Amino acid sequence: MARIVVITSGKGGVGKTTTAAALATGLAMQGRKTAVVDFDVGLRNLDLIMGCERRVVYDFVNVINGDANLRQALIKDKRTENLFILPASQTRDKEALTTEGVGRVLEELAREFDFVICDSPAGIEWGALMASYFADEAIVVTNPEVSSVRDSDRMLGILASKTKKAEQGEGAIPARLLLTRYSPQRVDKGEMLSIEDVQDILSIDLLGVIPESQSVLNASNSGVPVVLDQESDAGQAYIDAVARFLGEDRPHRFTTLQKKGFFGRLFGG
Amino acid sequence: MGIFDYFRSPKPRSASVAKERLQIIVARERAHRSGPDYLPALHREILAVIRKYVHVDDEAVQMNLEREGDCEVLELNITLPEKD
Numbered sequence: 050m051a052r053i054v055v056i057t058s059g060k061g062g063v064g065k066t067t068t069a070a071a072l073a074t075g076l077a078m079q080g081r082k083t084a085v086v087d088f089d090v091g092l093r094n095l096d097l098i099m100g101c102e103r104r105v106v107y108d109f110v111n112v113i114n115g116d117a118n119l120r121q122a123l124i125k126d127k128r129t130e131n132l133f134i135l136p137a138s139q140t141r142d143k144e145a146l147t148t149e150g151v152g153r154v155l156e157e158l159a160r161e162f163d164f165v166i167c168d169s170p171a172g173i174e175w176g177a178l179m180a181s182y183f184a185d186e187a188i189v190v191t192n193p194e195v196s197s198v199r200d201s202d203r204m205l206g207i208l209a210s211k212t213k214k215a216e217q218g219e220g221a222i223p224a225r226l227l228l229t230r231y232s233p234q235r236v237d238k239g240e241m242l243s244i245e246d247v248q249d250i251l252s253i254d255l256l257g258v259i260p261e262s263q264s265v266l267n268a269s270n271s272g273v274p275v276v277l278d279q280e281s282d283a284g285q286a287y288i289d290a291v292a293r294f295l296g297e298d299r300p301h302r303f304t305t306l307q308k309k310g311f312f313g314r315l316f317g318g
Numbered sequence: 319m320g321i322f323d324y325f326r327s328p329k330p331r332s333a334s335v336a337k338e339r340l341q342i343i344v345a346r347e348r349a350h351r352s353g354p355d356y357l358p359a360l361h362r363e364i365l366a367v368i369r370k371y372v373h374v375d376d377e378a379v380q381m382n383l384e385r386e387g388d389c390e391v392l393e394l395n396i397t398l399p400e401k402d
Binding site: 194195198199202203206236239240241242243246249250 | 331332333334336337339340341343344347348351
C-alpha cells in the first residue's frame with residue numbers, strides 16, 4: 050500500500066504545486082513509483098508545472114464519474130521513470146469530487162504505487178478538505194510571512210480533526226513543515242521570520258527549507274520540476290527534503306548567510 | 319552591516335513584531351478551535367435569556383473556557399448596564 054501524502058498550506062501562492070511536483074519527481078528519481086494528483090478542480094496547474102499540459106486527455110473527475118479509467122487518465126512523465134500525473138478537471142462544479150469517488154480512486158492508486166502525492170488547492174473549502182481527507186501524512190508548505198504562518202496553523206487544526214484517520218479516532222495525521230521562499234539575508238537583517246520563529250509558532254517538525262530562488266520561476270516557466278535543476282540551490286534543497294522524507298538524516302543547507310570577507314563587511318551590501 | 323549603517327537610525331526589526339503578533343493571534347485561534355462547538359450557540363442563547371429581562375448589548379456576556387488538567391471551567395461574566 051502506498052503512503053498518501055497531502056501537500057497543503059491554507060494560503061495560496063506559497064509553493065504547494067511546486068513542492069508537489071518536486072517531491073513527486075524526487076521520489077520517482079529514487080526509484081519509488083509515484084503518482085501526483087491535482088485536487089485543484091477548476092484551476093488545474095500541476096500539469097503546467099510538470100510540463101504535460103498538452104497531453105491531458107482525461108482527468109480526475111472523469112475517473113470518478115467512470116468516463117475513463119485510471120490507466121487512461123494517468124499521464125506518464127516523459128523525463129522521469131516511475132512518475133505519473135493525474136490532472137484536475139477544469140469543470141467549475143466543485144461538488145464533482147465526492148468523498149466516495151475520491152476514496153475509490155485513491156484506493157486504486159494506493160494499490161499500484163509506492164507514494165500518492167495529493168496537491169491541495171488553496172483555502173479550506175471542499176477541494177482542500179478532500180485532498181487531505183484520505184492522507185496518511187501531510188507536508189505543510191509555509192512562507193516566512195504572517196498570513197502564511199497563520200493559515201498554516203489553521204490548516205494544522207483541520208488536519209487534526211477533519212481527516213478520515215482523525216474521524217476514526219486515530220488522532221492528527223503527522224504533519225511536517227516545508228519552509229519556502231526563505232531568505233537568510235532578510236532574516237539576518239531582522240526583516241523576515243526565521244526558521245526558529247516559524248517552528249516556535251507552529252511547533253511541528255521541519256522537513257526542509259527552500260531558499261528564495263530564481264530557479265523556481267525558471268523551472269515553472271519551462272515546465273520542468275525544479276528538483277531536476279540540480280545546479281540550483283532550490284533544486285538541491287528539494288533533493289535534501291526528499292531524502293529526509295525517505296528517512297535520511299541530512300543537515301539543512303542554504304539557511305544561513307554566507308559570511309562576507311573583510312571588505313564586504315566594511316562596505317555592507 | 320557596513321560602517322555606513324552605523325550612522326543610520328536603527329530600524330525596528332519587523333520580524334520580531336511579526337512573531338509577537340503571530341504568537342498572540344495563533345494562541346487565541348487555537349483556544350477557540352479547541353473549545354466545544356456549542357459555545358457560540360450557548361453564548362447566543364444566554365444573551366437572549368438575559369435580554370428578556372434587561373437590555374444589554376452583545377458584549378455584555380463574556381464566556382471563557384479554561385482547562386486545568388482534566389478539569390474544564392466555564393467562566394461566565396455578565397455585565398449589567400449602569401442605572402441612570
